[in-house]
Amino acid sequence: MKFLPFIWRNLLRNKLRALLTAGAIALAIALVCLLRTMPDGLNLMLEYFTSNTRISVHAEAGLVYPMPYAYLGKVRSVPGVEAASTWTWFGGVFRQEDGVSFPSFATEPETVGTVFEDWEVPKEDLEAFRRTRNGALVGEMTLEKYGWKRGDLVTLEGEVIPLALEFRIVGVIPNIPHFMLQREYIDQAFRSLDPQGLSWTGMIWARVDDAARVEPAMAEIDALFQNSEVETASETEKSYMKNFFGMLEGLVVVILVVTALVALCIVFIAANTASMSVRERFQELAILKAIGFNRRLLFGTLIAESTVLALLGGILGAALALGLTSVAREATEGLDNTLRPLASFVVTQAILVQGVFLALVVGMLSGVVPSLGATRRSVAETLREVF
Amino acid sequence: MIDLVEVSREYQRGTDHVKALDRVSLHVERGRFAALMGPSGSGKSTLLHILAGLDRPSSGRVVVAGRDLGGLSDDQLAKFRSTHVGFVFQFFNLIPVLDARGNVELPLLLTSLSKAQRREQAETALRVVGLAERASHAPNQLSGGEQQRVAIARAIVSDPEIIVADEPTGDLDAANAVEILSLLRELRQDFGKTVVMVTHDQRGAEYVDEIHQLDKGVLLDAHSSASAEGAS
Numbered sequence: 001m002k003f004l005p006f007i008w009r010n011l012l013r014n015k016l017r018a019l020l021t022a023g024a025i026a027l028a029i030a031l032v033c034l035l036r037t038m039p040d041g042l043n044l045m046l047e048y049f050t051s052n053t054r055i056s057v058h059a060e061a062g063l064v065y066p067m068p069y070a071y072l073g074k075v076r077s078v079p080g081v082e083a084a085s086t087w088t089w090f091g092g093v094f095r096q097e098d099g100v101s102f103p104s105f106a107t108e109p110e111t112v113g114t115v116f117e118d119w120e121v122p123k124e125d126l127e128a129f130r131r132t133r134n135g136a137l138v139g140e141m142t143l144e145k146y147g148w149k150r151g152d153l154v155t156l157e158g159e160v161i162p163l164a165l166e167f168r169i170v171g172v173i174p175n176i177p178h179f180m181l182q183r184e185y186i187d188q189a190f191r192s193l194d195p196q197g198l199s200w201t202g203m204i205w206a207r208v209d210d211a212a213r214v215e216p217a218m219a220e221i222d223a224l225f226q227n228s229e230v231e232t233a234s235e236t237e238k239s240y241m242k243n244f245f246g247m248l249e250g251l252v253v254v255i256l257v258v259t260a261l262v263a264l265c266i267v268f269i270a271a272n273t274a275s276m277s278v279r280e281r282f283q284e285l286a287i288l289k290a291i292g293f294n295r296r297l298l299f300g301t302l303i304a305e306s307t308v309l310a311l312l313g314g315i316l317g318a319a320l321a322l323g324l325t326s327v328a329r330e331a332t333e334g335l336d337n338t339l340r341p342l343a344s345f346v347v348t349q350a351i352l353v354q355g356v357f358l359a360l361v362v363g364m365l366s367g368v369v370p371s372l373g374a375t376r377r378s379v380a381e382t383l384r385e386v387f
Numbered sequence: 388m389i390d391l392v393e394v395s396r397e398y399q400r401g402t403d404h405v406k407a408l409d410r411v412s413l414h415v416e417r418g419r420f421a422a423l424m425g426p427s428g429s430g431k432s433t434l435l436h437i438l439a440g441l442d443r444p445s446s447g448r449v450v451v452a453g454r455d456l457g458g459l460s461d462d463q464l465a466k467f468r469s470t471h472v473g474f475v476f477q478f479f480n481l482i483p484v485l486d487a488r489g490n491v492e493l494p495l496l497l498t499s500l501s502k503a504q505r506r507e508q509a510e511t512a513l514r515v516v517g518l519a520e521r522a523s524h525a526p527n528q529l530s531g532g533e534q535q536r537v538a539i540a541r542a543i544v545s546d547p548e549i550i551v552a553d554e555p556t557g558d559l560d561a562a563n564a565v566e567i568l569s570l571l572r573e574l575r576q577d578f579g580k581t582v583v584m585v586t587h588d589q590r591g592a593e594y595v596d597e598i599h600q601l602d603k604g605v606l607l608d609a610h611s612s613a614s615a616e617g618a619s
Contacts, residue, residue: 291473293497294461
């Protein structure tokens with residue numbers, strides 16, 4: 001402790017250089033902390049948008065392969081399954097120049113409220129959807145995009161099911177872009193193209209009564225269709241979303257690689273500062289050795305300088321990251337629900353500790369080479385060179 | 388106090404093999420003020436470094452303050468220097484980020500003294516060199532002579548038996564050089580220190596007890612200073 005004032009004075013020898021280095025380290029540590037929030041943040045976002053009791057059942061071969069529509073009844077009979085409904089991709093296009101700009105699925109109107117309870121569709125909208133053959137529940141995001149409202153008639157041209165059909169908007173689904181149609185209406189219309197109608201579906205969503213029963217229910221569903229014409233692969237909604245947005249996994253890897261590169265950059269920045277600081281003090285270091293500072297002590301004080309500087313930068317950077325995410329969280333609180341997931345990016349205590357620890361390691365690593373070089377020099381040799 | 392027996396020092400400088408000292412034997416009694424003189428490259432500074440424990444001889448024996456320096460490790464040598472030897476260099480070499488008191492206190496950081504004791508001892512040393520009132524001045528606020536006096540205070544603060552000074556007047560004007568030589572002489576007279584000084588300054592001869600002449604790494608016969616004989 002008695003060397004601390006000496007170390008501190010040396011640290012502030014070139015205030016501008018110390019400030020710039022600490023600033024560079026602070027920004028880098030803030031960036032590392034923010035990047036570190038992303039894997040957990042993305043996970044939280046997925047949890048925000050998904051239910052832990054909903055299962056997706058689709059063909060094992062992939063989402064684009066159809067399953068027999070008869071599978072729905074069998075899935076509904078599995079113990080624990082409260083309700084299930086099919087989603088059949090219609091591929092509706094409103095304006096040709098936009099292409100498919102929102103997801104449109106045919107489904108059973110009577111089960112939407114149960115399977116997707118968390119969508120919070122108003123009861124009267126669900127009732128209207130059940131009653132209206134060409135009714136459609138439309139996501140708030142798509143409604144806003146095209147300026148539609150309840151009661152409007154909208155004509156969509158199907159790219160997957162090649163029919164141009166008119167739909168009446170009877171309800172709104174908050175926060176999502178989906179355009180949900182009555183399966184029966186599509187089925188009837190499709191019979192003009194194929195007398196058998198819609199005998200297939202793309203996916204079945206099943207709601208299980210208890211999160212603990214999700215795994216057994218998935219196993220039982222897949223066992224039901226084992227060795228049948230289309231085998232199934234069941235997965236939780238979260239897993240489905242993760243696979244659907246497969247790039248998220250890649251993104252996390254990229255984030256971690258960038259984090260490592262940023263850490264390496266700050267080692268170089270800090271090492272350069274430490275190296276300059278030691279190089280310009282060879283004469284003083286020789287004097288310190290002459291008056292009795294041994295190698296270990298000299299090495300310790302030099303390492304302490306780079307470590308204290310990096311530590312200060314690290315604490316500043318961690319505080320900066322904490323402040324930025326807190327501001328983002330507060331700013332999104334009063335805003336639309338769609339922005340609320342931004343609050344998922346939280347600088348946790350663990351991330352703060354990791355950030356400061358990284359700064360500590362950076363400080364020590366950056367000081368090792370120049371400090372070793374300085375302490376290994378023979379004092380007589382240095383004095384011969386200097387004087 | 389200082390006994391060097393058949394000491395040689397050779398080293399490599401680039402492609403050149405340098406024989407800095409050739410079988411030098413030197414004896415300096417406790418409480419004497421000795422000068423090492425000679426032309427540039429004669430080996431004065433090398434001899435000073437060896438007797439102060441800053442460098443090791445290629446051969447020969449060095450005994451200082453009763454310790455055979457040849458048997459000491461690097462850490463032991465550092466410890467030896469911190470307790471037995473005080474250094475004064477030509478260019479003062481004060482630490483620019485510390486004030487005069489901080490510079491004088493520096494060797495005491497290696498001791499177990501408390502902060503208050505270190506401060507008190509540093510102020511005493513500054514009083515001895517006549518700079519008590521300049522204790523809180525930074526080196527760049529002091530004149531060359533004052534900086535060298537601070538360096539002398541730093542050399543004596545831990546009360547070593549030996550003071551070694553390498554060209555202590557080399558960077559000073561005539562008036563300041565005389566002050567520094569007088570101060571070194573006082574350390575020998577009033578505090579019983581053994582002082583060994585390397586110098587080119589012929590005025591130095593008037594202040595020292597004995598002069599050892601070196602030439603090309605060889606120690607010529609020592610002789611006592613006339614003024615010292617007169618003074619004693």
